Structures are given as structure tokens and as C-alpha cells.
Amino acid sequence: MGLSVQHIWIIPALPLVAAAVGAAAPRRARALASAAAILSMALAFILSCLALVSALGAPAVHQSYNFDWFQLGAGAVRLGWVLDPLTALMCVMVTFVSTLIFIFSVGYMREDENFKQFFCFLSLFAAAMLGIIVSNSLLLVFISWELVGLASYLLIGFWFTKPAAAAAAKKAFITTRIGDLGFFLGILWLNNASGSLLFYDGGQGVLEATVLGSLTTQVTVGGMAVSTAIALLIFCGAVGKSGQFPLHVWLPDAMEGPTPVSALIHAATMVAAGVFLIARVYPLMTADQVLDHVPLHALTVVAFIGAITALLGALIAVAQNDIKRVLAFSTVSQLGYMMLALGVGSWVAAIFHLLTHAFFKALLFLGAGSVIHAAHHEQDMRRLGGLGAKMRITFAAFAVGMMALAGVPFLFSGYWSKEAILHAAYEWEPSMIPLVMALAAVVLTAFYMTRLLSEVFLGKPRSKEADHAHENSAVMTAPLVILAVCSVLLGFLGTPAWPWLQSALTGKSVEPRSLVEGASLIVLSVILVCTGLGAGWALYGRHLRQSSTAADPLESSWPRAFAFSGARFRFDELYAAVFGRLNRALAALSDWLDRRFWGGIVDLVGRFGETAGHFNRETDDEGLNTGFNAASEELRSVGKLYSRMQTGEAHGYLRIMAVGFVVLAILAMMGGAK
Numbered sequence: 130m131g132l133s134v135q136h137i138w139i140i141p142a143l144p145l146v147a148a149a150v151g152a153a154a155p156r157r158a159r160a161l162a163s164a165a166a167i168l169s170m171a172l173a174f175i176l177s178c179l180a181l182v183s184a185l186g187a188p189a190v191h192q193s194y195n196f197d198w199f200q201l202g203a204g205a206v207r208l209g210w211v212l213d214p215l216t217a218l219m220c221v222m223v224t225f226v227s228t229l230i231f232i233f234s235v236g237y238m239r240e241d242e243n244f245k246q247f248f249c250f251l252s253l254f255a256a257a258m259l260g261i262i263v264s265n266s267l268l269l270v271f272i273s274w275e276l277v278g279l280a281s282y283l284l285i286g287f288w289f290t291k292p293a294a295a296a297a298a299k300k301a302f303i304t305t306r307i308g309d310l311g312f313f314l315g316i317l318w319l320n321n322a323s324g325s326l327l328f329y330d331g332g333q334g335v336l337e338a339t340v341l342g343s344l345t346t347q348v349t350v351g352g353m354a355v356s357t358a359i360a361l362l363i364f365c366g367a368v369g370k371s372g373q374f375p376l377h378v379w380l381p382d383a384m385e386g387p388t389p390v391s392a393l394i395h396a397a398t399m400v401a402a403g404v405f406l407i408a409r410v411y412p413l414m415t416a417d418q419v420l421d422h423v424p425l426h427a428l429t430v431v432a433f434i435g436a437i438t439a440l441l442g443a444l445i446a447v448a449q450n451d452i453k454r455v456l457a458f459s460t461v462s463q464l465g466y467m468m469l470a471l472g473v474g475s476w477v478a479a480i481f482h483l484l485t486h487a488f489f490k491a492l493l494f495l496g497a498g499s500v501i502h503a504a505h506h507e508q509d510m511r512r513l514g515g516l517g518a519k520m521r522i523t524f525a526a527f528a529v530g531m532m533a534l535a536g537v538p539f540l541f542s543g544y545w546s547k548e549a550i551l552h553a554a555y556e557w558e559p560s561m562i563p564l565v566m567a568l569a570a571v572v573l574t575a576f577y578m579t580r581l582l583s584e585v586f587l588g589k590p591r592s593k594e595a596d597h598a599h600e601n602s603a604v605m606t607a608p609l610v611i612l613a614v615c616s617v618l619l620g621f622l623g624t625p626a627w628p629w630l631q632s633a634l635t636g637k638s639v640e641p642r643s644l645v646e647g648a649s650l651i652v653l654s655v656i657l658v659c660t661g662l663g664a665g666w667a668l669y670g671r672h673l674r675q676s677s678t679a680a681d682p683l684e685s686s687w688p689r690a691f692a693f694s695g696a697r698f699r700f701d702e703l704y705a706a707v708f709g710r711l712n713r714a715l716a717a718l719s720d721w722l723d724r725r726f727w728g729g730i731v732d733l734v735g736r737f738g739e740t741a742g743h744f745n746r747e748t749d750d751e752g753l754n755t756g757f758n759a760a761s762e763e764l765r766s767v768g769k770l771y772s773r774m775q776t777g778e779a780h781g782y783l784r785i786m787a788v789g790f791v792v793l794a795i796l797a798m799m800g801g802a803k
Contacts, residue, residue, distance in 0.1 A: 131183030132176055134192040134212040140176050140220055141259035141273075143169040144252040151249030162245040163235050166252045170228040173259065177220035184217035189636035193265045193329040209265035209327055214633045215480065219262045219405060222484050226397040226491050227255045229608035233495050234389040236604040237502055241387075247287060251393065254280035258398040262405065267316055267326040267335065270409075274312070274366065274402065278305055281399050285386040297382035304379040308369020315362030322347065322355055328409070336412045345416050352424055356416040360427035363410060371403025371464045374438045378700050380461055381445075384453035388498030391453055395460040396491035404467045404483050407431065408476045415474075429559060432472025436554075436563035439465030441698070443573035447580070447683070448694035451508050452497045455581050459534060460490060462570055466550050469563055475553035477634050481623045482546035484630075488619055489533035489543055492612035496527035499605055500585060503598040510584040512677045513595045517586035520600045524586050526609035531582050533616045535575040535662065538655050542620025547571070549623065551654055552647050571654060572661040579665025588673035 132139075147169035151162040183192075195209030231251060238247050257280055260273030286298025319335055320326050322344060328336045335341075344356035367373070372380030380400065384391045394400060407414060414427050442462030449455045463486050470479035501508055503520060517524040533543035551571075554564040590596035600606065623630035625646070628639040668682040684691040693699070 130179065131186060132179040132212075133183065134194045134210055137176075137180055137210045137212050137216075137263050140173045140180070140224070141256045141263060143173045143176075143256075144259065145256035148249050148252035148256060151245055151252060154245060156245055159244045162248040163231070166248040167228065167231045167235075169252060170224055170231055170255060173255075174221065174224035174228055177217065177224045180212060181214075181217035181221055184212055184214045185633060188214050188633060191329045193327075193334075195265060195327055195330060206268070207266065207325075207327060207330075208269045209330075210263050211265035211328060212263075214636065215405075215408060216262055218480070218484065218630075218633070219401075220259060222487050223255065223258055223262065223397050223401075226487050226612075227251075227393065229611060230389050230392050230397070230491060230495065233392075233498070233605050233608045234387075236602055237389055237498055238387060243287070247284075247387070250280055250283045250287065251389070254284060254393060254398055258402060261402055265328050265334075267319065267328070267410075270406070271312065271316055274309070274370070274406075277370070277399055277402055278302060278309070281305075281383070281394060284390040284394070285383050287386050287390065291385065293382075294385040297379075297385040300382055301379040304376050305369040308365045308367070308376055311362045311365025312367075312369075315359050315365070318355070318362065319359050322359070336410065341412060341416045344413075345420060352422060354417045354420055356413060357425065357427050360410070360414045360416070361430060363413070364407065364427065364431060367403030367406050367468075368434065369403070370406075371400050371468070372438075372461050373403070373434050373464065373468060374441055375700075377438060377442070377461050378697075378704065381454055381457040381697070384451070384457050388453065388494060388501060391457070392491045392494035392498065395457065395494055396487045400460060400464055401483055401487065404464065404471070404479055407468070407471050408480055411471070411476045414471070428472045428474065430472070431468055432554075432557065432559075432563050435465045435468025435470070435472050436566040437465070438462070439469060439570045440566040440573075441465070443570040443577070445694055445697050446577045447573060448691045449577075450510050450695070452500065452510050452513070452581065452585060453494070453508055455510075455577060456490070456493050456497060459493075459574065459577070462574065463490070463534070466547065466567065466570070469567060470550040470553055473553045473557035473563065475549065477631050478546065478549035478553050480634060481549055481630055482543075485533070485542040485546040485616070485619050488612055489530045489541075489616040492526060492530035492609060492616055493534065495605075495609055495612065496523055496530060499523045499601050499609065500527075500598070502605070503601055504592075504594040505597070507592060507594040509677070510581065511674065511679075512592040513585045513590070514588040514674060515586075515590040515595060516598055519590075519598050520586075522600055522606045523609060526606075526613040527586070528582065529613040529616055531578045533620075535578045536571060536654070536658050537575075537662075538658065540617060542616050542618070544658075545620040545624050548651065548654060551650060555647070555650050568653070568657055571657045572664075575658045575661025576665040579662050580669045583665070583669040584674060587670065588675075591674065591677045 144166070147165040150165040154161050190213070192212040193209055195207050197205040198208045199206055231248070234247065234251065238244050241247060254277065257273050257276035261270050261277065264270045264273060282298050282302040285301050286295050288294045289298075316326065323335050323340045325333060325335055325340070327334045330337070332339055341356065344359065345354050347355035349355055349358050369376045380395075383394050386394075414431070417426055418428070439462050442458045442460070442465060446455050446458035446462065449458060463482070467479045467482050467486075470476070470482065497508075499520065500513065500516060500523060503523075504513060504516070507513060529541070533541040536544045536547045538544050551564065551567060554567055557563065590598070621627065625642045628641060631639040672682065681691065696702075
């Protein structure tokens with residue numbers, strides 16, 4: 130028994146209903162709002178599993194169901210749903226991880242006065258992400274895409290009384306809108322060039338051979354194929370949502386929201402949307418690969434942006450002291466790995482890493498949330514320490530997530546998905562530079578995660594908040610244990626020896642291969658991971674920080690480089706200096722144009738109207754009115770004279786008639802005499 134494509138809309142509809150319940154419920158209905166949210170996600174998870182059964186029953190087929198949304202002239206705007214292994218696996222991941230985050234949130238947000246609104250926003254966020262996944266129309270994807278942006282704004286700025294949270298929410302919203310503008314232009318161009326925005330439509334969808342062939346034959350500026358230009362515009366949206374360079378600056382600041390929000394954004398929903406979008410439109414991204422004359426292939430841009438982001442995020446994470454900021458820049462780096470996989474031609478490896486990352490990054494953020502909650506909202510790693518003995522469950526689960534992220538060989542899921550990406554980059558012919566950058570990020574990832582684990586959990590407490598910390602309740606630790614187990618087991622679904630996930634996603638049988646194939650790269654990767662772990666242990670594990678004010682070992686050795694990395698390479702300052710000044714200059718120009726130019730024109734027109742009115746008044750008063758008044762006065766005089774003749778006496782009238790008769794007779798006789 131499975132879930133048909135006609136009914137797959139129920140999956141995003143369930144959390145949407147929960148959001149409506151949370152919005153309509155009174156503020157005191159805390160249990161109702163949280164229960165509706167958790168129940169909706171649990172039911173959505175069950176339906177997602179049924180959808181996966183249906184998708185795996187026909188893995189090579191993109192099942193679609195399209196319908197008319199509304200009539201527009203002679204045609205209609207059409208939307209639809211799609212069901213394939215990619216859709217089903219993403220739905221399973223999002224609903225499962227979100228359910229655990231929702232459960233964790235019950236304990237984490239228990240004391241918050243806006244508890245009910247929090248679960249309303251969480252449900253809206255999950256519904257929007259699921260809407261992106263099940264959509265068979267780029268228009269419906271964009272609608273859900275913008276709802277994700279709205280929900281992220283509400284959640285990042287949930288504690289809106291904190292200036293940093295309010296600023297982070299605005300920063301995330303505005304920065305992602307920059308990428309979304311390119312995405313929107315790509316949608317308009319694609320609709321104009323193909324006449325449709327449906328992905329699959331009986332051979333006429335934008336991801337099907339007929340339309341793709343037409344797009345590759347059209348050429349735009351510089352000899353670039355129209356398909357390439359549209360693909361790059363759509364990629365702009367993914368750059369914004371998935372925090373890729375140069376629009377990565379919003380993602381670390383998103384940690385200003387409650388920690389469950391950080392887990393949801395950085396693991397299962399918002400940042401995953403960009404990677405999923407590129408995987409969904411992958412036929413469009415690869416359409417120009419058959420052309421030799423194209424000066425720039427879309428996937429080449431994706432590969433280099435991904436590699437730069439992977440290395441950049443890892444370099445910055447090394448020097449962060451806030452536990453959530455380390456994980457946030459780690460997310461930036463890991464998303465870069467996913468984009469690198471997409472760019473070098475392995476969307477399957479990208480989705481594999483997306484799925485494994487969702488579990489261990491949710492585990493790490495919820496583990497950080499458990500620490501922050503226990504340490505009375507202390508987030509500075511320098512003021513923590515010694516929590517391993519006080520919070521054994523959190524420590525064990527967090528250690529599993531740390532090793533999965535660091536890519537500790539063979540046992541943890543992050544190793545297998547990362548290796549798949551590295552092998553794909555190794556086989557990419559155009560350049561070895563992305564592979565080198567990815568390998569450098571491997572060392573750094575293992576290093577900064579060892580630093581984080583040592584600073585937070587080892588040694589002795591370095592503040593009263595850390596000293597008073599204790600393990601949290603089961604409602605917060607149970608999700609950690611489940612995610613830790615998944616962070617180990619999930620990797621075995623895509624190992625070279627048993628490539629089940631690869632076969633499920635592609636709908637084709639993928640032959641198992643021995644680890645001996647590509648052994649040199651595997652050995653190099655293992656050496657790099659061990660180097661990072663060893664360096665981190667040597668600097669931070671063996672020489673534990675004794676006080677919160679003690680100097681950082683790395684900072685002591687390279688103070689300027691450490692400060693530059695800690696300042697996030699000053700991208701925010703650079704953007705403020707360049708784009709901020711440009712914005713202020715444009716604002717000043719607009720103000721001058723409004724006040725001086727357009728205001729002057731309006732003032733001139735006003736003065737002309739005033740002069741014309743004065744002239745009209747003078748002409749009316751002195752000319753027309755004077756003449757009219759004089760003529761009226763004469764008429765009144767004549768009227769008065771005539772009125773005097775109207776006495777009403779009959780004999781008087783007879784006398785006048787007689788006189789008139791005499792006058793007429795005289796005139797007649799005078800005329801006759803002549």
C-alpha cells in the first residue's frame with residue numbers, strides 16, 4: 130500500500146493545518162498548539178513513508194498530477210504535484226527530523242511566553258518546505274520558497290525584543306531576497322521561452338527532452354545558451370537560500386533565533402531547499418553539457434562556488450567562540466560540499482550528503498541547545514567546559530554528531546557521503562582546484578569540531594553557569610539519542626559495498642564496488658581527517674583551557690589570522706563599505722532628485738498654475754465681470770423706465786395708443802405727399 134501522487138499534497142497540508150490551529154488558538158492553549166504541530170508532522174512522516182513505497186515501486190518514473198489553477202485569457206495557469214524517489218526521500222527526511230525537533234522544542238521552549246506562536250511558526254516553516262518538495266511546477270516551488278523565507282524571518286526574529294535577533298531576521302530576509310530576484314527572473318525567462326513552468330507534463334515539461342532541446346538551440350549574449358542563462362538565474366535563488374558565497378553572510382546570524390529554529394534551518398528545511406532545487410532542475414542545469422560552443426557551463430559555476438564556500442566556511446569556523454556560530458559556519462561549509470557534488474556531476478552524492486547532514490547537524494544543534502538550556506543560556510565555549518561529566522547523554526550524542534561531521538572513517542554516515550563527493554570531484558575533468566579546496570576543508574572540519582568538543586565538554590567548568598549545569602529531561606535527550614543512532618546507520622544505505630540509496634534515487638541498478646577502487650583518495654582523506662583530529666587534540670584536548678580568560682592556543686600563535694577569521698573575513702564590513710555606501714549614495718541621489726529635481730518641477734508647475742489662476746481672476750474680475758455688470762446696469766435702467774410705463778390703467782394705455790395712431794397717421798401723410 131502506498132500514497133498516490135494525487136494525494137501527496139496532504140503531506141504539506143497537515144502541518145499547514147497545524148499552523149492554522151496554532152494561529153487561531155488562544156495564547157494559553159499551549160498544549161493544543163504543540164500537540165497539533167507534533168501530531169501533524171508524525172502523520173506527515175507516515176504518509177511520506179507510504180509515498181516512498183509508491184515511488185520505489187516505479188523508481189524510473191516521475192509520477193505527476195497537474196491541474197488548472199485558474200483561467201488566464203485563452204489559457205490557464207497550471208500547477209501540479211510530482212512523486213519520485215527524490216521527492217519521497219526528502220519528505221521522509223524532513224518530516225522525521227522535524228518531528229524530533231518539534232518534540233525537543235516542547236522542553237526547550239517550555240518557559241517562553243510565546244510558546245503557542247512558536248509552534249505555529251514551526252509548522253508553517255515545515256509546510257512550506259514540504260510544499261517545495263512535492264511541487265511539479267516552478268511557480269508553486271517559488272510560492273512555497275517565499276513562504277519559507279517568511280517563516281524563517283518570523284523564527285529567526287522570534288525573540289524580537291533582542292536587537293541582535295531582529296537585525297538577524299531582517300538580514301536573512303533581505304539577503305535571500307537578492308538571490309530570489311535572480312530566481313524570479315529565471316522563472317519569467319523560462320516561462321517566456323518554453324510557455325510552461327511544469328517540470329513534467331507528458332513530454333512538454335521544462336525538464337523533458339523536447340523543451341530542453343529547444344532551450345539549448347537558443348543563444349543569448351556572448352554565445353551563452355538560453356538554458357545556461359536560465360539555469361544560472363535559478364542557481365542565484367539556491368545561493369541565497371543555501372548560504373553560498375557571496376550570500377552566505379545571513380546564515381551564521383540565523384543562530385540568534387531559538388536553538389530548535391537553528392536546527393530546523395541548518396538541517397532539515399531552509400538551507401536544504403537550495404540544494405534540493407538544483408537537484409530537482411538538474412536536467413536543466415546539464416542541458417548545455419552537450420554543446421561545445423558554450424563559453425561557460427552552468428555546473429562549472431556551481432562547482433567552484435561550492436568549493437569556495439566549503440573552504441571559506443571551514444576557515445571561519447576555526448576561530449569562532451560561540452558554540453552555535455561554529456556549527457553555523459560548519460553548515461555553510463557542508464552546503465558547499467553539496468553544491469560541489471552537484472557541480473561536478475553527481476547530484477546523487479549531493480542528496481546523499483544532504484540526507485546524512487540533516488541528521489547529524491540536527492543532532493549537533495539540538496545537542497548545543499541542550500548545553501545552552503542546561504547552562505542557563507551560556508553559549509560562549511570559553512565559559513563552558515566540564516559538561517561531559519554532568520551531561521553524559523548529551524555528551525555521548527554530541528560526540529557521535531561531531532565524528533559524523535568530521536568524517537571519522539567507516540562507522541559514521543558523514544564519512545560515506547563526504548567520500549562520495551570527494552570521489553566525484555576527483556573524477557571531474559575540467560579542474561582539480563575544487564578537489565584541493567574540498568580536501569583542505571576536510572582537515573579544518575575535523576580540527577574545529579575537536580576544538581569545540583574539547584572546549585565544551587572536557588576539563589573543568591569555567592563559569593558558574595557551567596558549574597550548575599545538569600542533564601535535561603527525556604523530552605530533550607530522547608531526540609538526541611534517536612538522531613545519534615540515525616547518524617551512524619544512515620551512512621550504510623549508500624556505501625560502495627551496498628549502494629541502495631544511489632539505486633533508489635536514479636532508478637537504475639548501481640553495481641557494488643570494492644573500497645580498493647579509489648583507495649589512494651580514501652587513504653588521503655583518512656590521513657587528512659586524522660591530521661585534523663590530531664591537531665585539534667594536541668592544541669585543545671591535551672592542554673585544556675583553565676579559565677575563561679586564558680588565551681586561545683591558535684590565537685597565541687597566529688593572532689592576526691585568528692582575529693581576521695574570527696571577524697568572518699570582514700565580509701559584513703566589506704558589504705557595508707561597498708554596497709552600504711552605494712545604497713546610501715543612491716538614497717541621497719533619490720532624495721536630491723525628489724526634493725530638487727522632481728520637487729522643482731512640481732513647484733514650477735504649481736507656480737505656473739498660481740500665475741494662470743491670478744491672470745484668470747483679474748480677467749474675470751476686471752474684464753468680464755465689469756462689462757457684464759455695466760450691461761446689466763443699463764438693462765436694469767431700461768427695465769425701470771419700462772416698468773414705469775406699466776401702470777395697469779386702461780385709459781392711460783388708450784391715450785398712448787391714440788398718440789401712436791396720430792404719429793403713424795402723420796408719418797403716412799408725409800409719405801403720401803412725397
